[in-house]
Amino acid sequence: MLEVKNDVALDSAWNGGKSPFAIGSKKLGMWLFIVSDTLTFSALLIAYSYSRITNPDWPRPFPIYPAIAFSTTMTVVLLASSLTMVMAVMAAQRNDRKKTVMWMVATMIGGLLFTGLHLTEWLNMITKEHFTITGNPEGTPLFGAVFFGITGLHMTHVMIGVIYLGIVAVGYGRGKFSAEDVEVNGLYWHFVDLVWMFVFPLIYLMSVKY
Amino acid sequence: MNTHAHAEEAHAGASVGTNLAIWVGLVGITGLEVFLAYKQLQPSIMLSILVVLSVVKAAMIMSYFMHLKFEKFSLVLWLVPSMIFCICMMFIFFFPEAFRLLQMRPH
Numbered sequence: 001m002l003e004v005k006n007d008v009a010l011d012s013a014w015n016g017g018k019s020p021f022a023i024g025s026k027k028l029g030m031w032l033f034i035v036s037d038t039l040t041f042s043a044l045l046i047a048y049s050y051s052r053i054t055n056p057d058w059p060r061p062f063p064i065y066p067a068i069a070f071s072t073t074m075t076v077v078l079l080a081s082s083l084t085m086v087m088a089v090m091a092a093q094r095n096d097r098k099k100t101v102m103w104m105v106a107t108m109i110g111g112l113l114f115t116g117l118h119l120t121e122w123l124n125m126i127t128k129e130h131f132t133i134t135g136n137p138e139g140t141p142l143f144g145a146v147f148f149g150i151t152g153l154h155m156t157h158v159m160i161g162v163i164y165l166g167i168v169a170v171g172y173g174r175g176k177f178s179a180e181d182v183e184v185n186g187l188y189w190h191f192v193d194l195v196w197m198f199v200f201p202l203i204y205l206m207s208v209k210y
Numbered sequence: 211m212n213t214h215a216h217a218e219e220a221h222a223g224a225s226v227g228t229n230l231a232i233w234v235g236l237v238g239i240t241g242l243e244v245f246l247a248y249k250q251l252q253p254s255i256m257l258s259i260l261v262v263l264s265v266v267k268a269a270m271i272m273s274y275f276m277h278l279k280f281e282k283f284s285l286v287l288w289l290v291p292s293m294i295f296c297i298c299m300m301f302i303f304f305f306p307e308a309f310r311l312l313q314m315r316p317h
Binding site: 021022042046049053054056068072075079080082083085086089090093183186193194197198200201206208210 | 244
């Protein structure tokens with residue numbers, strides 16, 4: 001077993017004394033999760049691309065107004081919540097607990113608003129336009145599985161993110177969590193935003209009804 | 211430079227103004243995407259432009275909001291190329307298959 005007697009031993013990379021990426025283990029763990037989750041969403045979007053190209057009768061159920069206008073609003077809301085998360089991380093780095101919690105609550109409101117708008121859109125599609133996970137009034141029934149599957153997984157990530165934000169906000173407000181925890185939480189939230197930047201154009205904008 | 215100093219440097223990040231500019235840029239690109247959808251472009255051209263714009267938006271989010279621009283470059287080298295490689299491997303058969311499937315479509 002290695003005896004650590006001085007800083008030289010601590011600084012030796014071969015003895016594990018140096019962090020090769022100069023970040024904490026929590027942040028590194030979150031980055032690894034993000035890479036793995038990126039591959040999950042990539043696989044789903046690639047499967048969607050295959051489904052799309054094999055089905056000439058792919059439905060185009062989203063008119064510019066109201067469907068695209070609605071989903072654009074959802075995108076702006078999610079982007080706004082990313083900005084409030086950036087502000088929360090910056091406040092946490094200044095050790096300003098009150099403002100950090102305030103910005104995190106603002107981020108949660110953004111997440112809840114996005115989820116609410118998304119559920120409204122889903123309900124409208126299911127009840128008024130008769131789109132379900134197994135069938136739809138026009139085109140291939142695969143559309144429902146792809147649309148509800150991909151957007152549903154993303155919405156699940158948003159809801160988990162809101163719960164995660166709540167836990168970290170309470171913990172950070174009480175002094176139990178550090179600024180690094182807020183930053184790691186921020187990484188997750190921005191990732192959820194990043195995924196939507198691919199889902200929105202590929203699922204919605206490529207299926208506009210003219 | 212020791213680990214602590216690296217961490218301090220990594221935490222420097224972008225200013226509020228820069229982050230705000232990035233956010234405005236992201237909203238602007240989203241607006242451009244919606245405008246392109248409104249213009250009824252040919253699907254293959256539309257798809258190519260949308261994918262490029264989405265990658266640009268992803269790079270902006272990762273670089274500034276997720277602080278990757280301010281982390282050690284070794285972290286970027288470790289995460290990004292491996293991720294791109296895996297996505298490319300998933301996509302490797304897409305283009306030849308896509309052309310074959312398009313040709314098989316009933317006209």
